[in-house]
Amino acid sequence: MTDLLIKNVRILDDDPADILIQAGTISKIAAQLDAPGVPVEDGTGLIALPGLVDAHTHLDKSLLGWPWYKNDVGGANLMAMIENEREMKRRLGLDPHVQSMRHALKTVAYGATLIRSHVDIDTQGGLRALEGVMQTAEALADVVEIETVAFPQSGLTIREGTAELMDQALAMGADLVGGLDPCGVDRDPKGHLDIIFGLAEKHGKGIDIHLHEFGELGLFSMDMILERAQALDMKGMLTISHAFCLGMPDFPRVEAMLERLASLDVSIMTTAPASAPAPMVKRLDAHGIRIGAGNDGIQDTWGPYGNGDMLERAKFVGLRNNLRMDTEVKRALDICAGGGAEAMGKQRRELATGAPGDLVLVEGEAVVQAVVTHAPRKLVVKGGRVTARDGQTVVQAP
Amino acid sequence: MTDLLIKNVRILDDDPADILIQAGTISKIAAQLDAPGVPVEDGTGLIALPGLVDAHTHLDKSLLGWPWYKNDVGGANLMAMIENEREMKRRLGLDPHVQSMRHALKTVAYGATLIRSHVDIDTQGGLRALEGVMQTAEALADVVEIETVAFPQSGLTIREGTAELMDQALAMGADLVGGLDPCGVDRDPKGHLDIIFGLAEKHGKGIDIHLHEFGELGLFSMDMILERAQALDMKGMLTISHAFCLGMPDFPRVEAMLERLASLDVSIMTTAPASAPAPMVKRLDAHGIRIGAGNDGIQDTWGPYGNGDMLERAKFVGLRNNLRMDTEVKRALDICAGGGAEAMGKQRRELATGAPGDLVLVEGEAVVQAVVTHAPRKLVVKGGRVTARDGQTVVQAP
Numbered sequence: 060m061t062d063l064l065i066k067n068v069r070i071l072d073d074d075p076a077d078i079l080i081q082a083g084t085i086s087k088i089a090a091q092l093d094a095p096g097v098p099v100e101d102g103t104g105l106i107a108l109p110g111l112v113d114a115h116t117h118l119d120k121s122l123l124g125w126p127w128y129k130n131d132v133g134g135a136n137l138m139a140m141i142e143n144e145r146e147m148k149r150r151l152g153l154d155p156h157v158q159s160m161r162h163a164l165k166t167v168a169y170g171a172t173l174i175r176s177h178v179d180i181d182t183q184g185g186l187r188a189l190e191g192v193m194q195t196a197e198a199l200a201d202v203v204e205i206e207t208v209a210f211p212q213s214g215l216t217i218r219e220g221t222a223e224l225m226d227q228a229l230a231m232g233a234d235l236v237g238g239l240d241p242c243g244v245d246r247d248p249k250g251h252l253d254i255i256f257g258l259a260e261k262h263g264k265g266i267d268i269h270l271h272e273f274g275e276l277g278l279f280s281m282d283m284i285l286e287r288a289q290a291l292d293m294k295g296m297l298t299i300s301h302a303f304c305l306g307m308p309d310f311p312r313v314e315a316m317l318e319r320l321a322s323l324d325v326s327i328m329t330t331a332p333a334s335a336p337a338p339m340v341k342r343l344d345a346h347g348i349r350i351g352a353g354n355d356g357i358q359d360t361w362g363p364y365g366n367g368d369m370l371e372r373a374k375f376v377g378l379r380n381n382l383r384m385d386t387e388v389k390r391a392l393d394i395c396a397g398g399g400a401e402a403m404g405k406q407r408r409e410l411a412t413g414a415p416g417d418l419v420l421v422e423g424e425a426v427v428q429a430v431v432t433h434a435p436r437k438l439v440v441k442g443g444r445v446t447a448r449d450g451q452t453v454v455q456a457p
Numbered sequence: 458m459t460d461l462l463i464k465n466v467r468i469l470d471d472d473p474a475d476i477l478i479q480a481g482t483i484s485k486i487a488a489q490l491d492a493p494g495v496p497v498e499d500g501t502g503l504i505a506l507p508g509l510v511d512a513h514t515h516l517d518k519s520l521l522g523w524p525w526y527k528n529d530v531g532g533a534n535l536m537a538m539i540e541n542e543r544e545m546k547r548r549l550g551l552d553p554h555v556q557s558m559r560h561a562l563k564t565v566a567y568g569a570t571l572i573r574s575h576v577d578i579d580t581q582g583g584l585r586a587l588e589g590v591m592q593t594a595e596a597l598a599d600v601v602e603i604e605t606v607a608f609p610q611s612g613l614t615i616r617e618g619t620a621e622l623m624d625q626a627l628a629m630g631a632d633l634v635g636g637l638d639p640c641g642v643d644r645d646p647k648g649h650l651d652i653i654f655g656l657a658e659k660h661g662k663g664i665d666i667h668l669h670e671f672g673e674l675g676l677f678s679m680d681m682i683l684e685r686a687q688a689l690d691m692k693g694m695l696t697i698s699h700a701f702c703l704g705m706p707d708f709p710r711v712e713a714m715l716e717r718l719a720s721l722d723v724s725i726m727t728t729a730p731a732s733a734p735a736p737m738v739k740r741l742d743a744h745g746i747r748i749g750a751g752n753d754g755i756q757d758t759w760g761p762y763g764n765g766d767m768l769e770r771a772k773f774v775g776l777r778n779n780l781r782m783d784t785e786v787k788r789a790l791d792i793c794a795g796g797g798a799e800a801m802g803k804q805r806r807e808l809a810t811g812a813p814g815d816l817v818l819v820e821g822e823a824v825v826q827a828v829v830t831h832a833p834r835k836l837v838v839k840g841g842r843v844t845a846r847d848g849q850t851v852v853q854a855p
Contacts (some may be wrong), residue, residue, distance in 0.1 A: 121587075127822040129783050129823070129825075130781055130786075131782055131783065131784075132781070133781055133782045133785065134779045134780075134781045226720070332776075333776040333777040333844075334776060334777055334779035361781070363786060363825050363828075363829045364776060366830065374762070375731070377762070378730075378731040378732060378762060379731040379732055380732060381532045381732035381733075383530070383760040385527050385528055385529065385533045386529075388530065388761060425525040425527070426527045427525070427761050430761075431756075431761045431762050
């Protein structure tokens with residue numbers, strides 16, 4: 060936590076101002092600030108945005124730094140993709156610490172100051188991925204806050220020993236309990252959900268569950284999830300990632316589910332996928348549901364897409380939700396910044412006194428332009444510390 | 458049409474080769490070529506892709522070069538967006554020639570050598586937009602081939618005098634007859650379609666009609682379109698742009714329509730929209746239907762998105778269609794290059810002898826990587842002539 064004075068920036072689309080960060084927190088914002096002894100950065104009239112937040116990614120999966128991976132598995136068969144990934148990780152001997160350093164720092168170079176990463180826990184890799192990502196979180200503590208989710212990517216009840224590894228992962232320090240398509244993968248929704256909610260209760264931790272299941276099946280799983288969250292009084296402690304079923308066309312059924320999600324203060328994390336039904340921003344906003352966004356895995360065995368840029372993700376949120384007006388595109392940005400932090404249960408990232416001293420300076424004439432062009436990041440600051448400059452992180456990736 | 462020898466490029470993912478272009482056409486491809494007296498470009502081992510093709514855009518609409526436009530109209534009301542655009546064009550006094558030069562050259566800088574542009578024909582602007590875009594097409598004849606579609610953006614039967622202007626536009630040299638949502642905009646599908654097919658017959662030109670209508674309504678309009686194309690024996694002369702209704706979930710109804718489209722050799726142009734149902738690449742491919750892609754309007758009063766980059770559009774095609782395998786992503790690229798040219802009824806752009814001497818050199822390790830990162834364009838060549846280098850066009854935009 061350090062002090063920093065940033066001169067002459069346009070906060071969102073406002074007139075130029077100076078921002079003073081003291082002890083890691085924004086302490087003053089005004090037209091002309093002086094702070095003797097405090098290091099100064101000249102913002103040169105750039106646009107200042109809050110620190111960006113990747114609320115759903117997989118730091119242990121990327122192949123960054125490896126020769127380009129030729130994908131011949133495709134997207135039609137979820138279990139085949141899961142099997143292929145485990146096999147490729149073994150064959151390549153991927154080091155989760157090295158890969159997560161590369162991935163996290165790429166995300167930082169694009170302006171992120173906060174990341175939630177799901178981390179594979181399975182009987183082949185054991186706790187190795189979590190150890191690597193936690194090592195990265197520690198190494199980068201001053202650069203980006205990394206939260207970990209113990210994620211049973213290969214299934215829980217279908218692979219004996221996984222529940223015990225999840226238990227160990229949480230004891231080791233994973234921040235949240237993960238889960239995955241209780242019908243689609245384990246084919247045992249009761250078994251899967253009883254285990255993950257049991258772990259959450261035992262360790263006093265929240266849950267962030269992947270739910271790709273479509274339509275009625277997804278609503279059924281979501282119903283079983285909410286039933287348990289209610290019974291365990293987990294209001295505000297539950298996140299559902301993807302939640303494709305909320306994009307189904309049956310208006311009253313989705314409406315009833317949104318009311319239940321709001322009443323339990325469940326967060327929804329989305330990648331704003333172009334090829335799947337998805338929770339719609341305006342609709343969730345109408346219910347006051349917290350929304351975060353994430354880049355998900357980038358350049359891994361699952362697919363070639365992604366680069367760690369949460370400003371580009373804001374563009375995807377805008378495109379997916381047909382957001383065209385300035386106010387709408389700014390909401391898409393918020394979901395990838397302050398709103399995403401709130402969806403993680405963290406303090407809102409915003410350019411206001413009392414908020415964390417996290418910000419990004421970008422080129423451009425207007426905020427919406429910066430979003431849709433994902434304009435170059437000139438400076439990234441976390442807690443008053445410069446973490447990246449001109450797209451290069453201060454800490455080098457291995 | 459000129460001669461050019463390009464040394465040391467990787468054609469798609471193949472081993473390094475040289476490409477000789479003579480009189481604007483690729484005449485030889487081999488490991489080591491010499492051509493005394495022919496200018497040489499050193500490809501330095503870059504990846505060579507065919508020239509990119511934007512098969513659906515609106516060169517007369519972009520606000521490029523103007524102060525960033527604040528959008529407060531939104532995407533909910535089509536007629537409000539149409540009215541707003543006409544009013545803004547008038548208020549700003551947009552010069553269609555200047556705007557289309559800016560837009561076309563930006564697209565060229567990203568590697569395009571062929572563009573199909575719809576151009577607004579209405580009773581307010583008259584033929585002014587078409588005159589401007591045709592002036593651009595002439596000025597850039599050596600740089601990019603521009604095809605124009607006379608497009609009744611504000612409606613045809615609802616604005617008296619538009620049909621006469623369309624007739625004049627075609628006499629002036631517009632290459633194709635355009636149309637727009639015959640139910641949704643004119644609210645008179647018979648009236649609208651009889652006019653545009655009448656114009657096509659009179660001028661002996663093809664049709665490219667915008668069809669945003671969803672589901673059953675879109676299928677109804679498409680049925681009326683195909684009925685006329687069949688009666689007038691317009692096999693291979695009809696394009697349907699957007700065709701959102703082909704993304705509806707009713708499998709057998711869509712299947713029957715795809716069979717009819719294939720039998721009339723209708724081309725489909727798509728933007729691969731994230732927020733609307735869309736024709737699915739694999740499904741159309743199974744029927745052998747020609748597919749092109751386009752960036753549509755960029756940075757205009759309709760919305761802030763878009764930049765003219767057809768390699769990024771290939772990424773959007775991949776994301777929208779959940780294309781993950783190398784072979785699939787390469788098909789997405791093809792739709793934005795050679796396949797798009799075929800969908801326009803033009804000779805296929807490809808890196809093969811006898812094909813037009815159009816190509817793009819990009820950085821990167823593999824073609825799929827170049828697509829998903831929309832890697833920097835180092836050199837763009839049309840008909841053996843260098844049109845852009847390092848992202849800068851040889852001809853300057855006004």
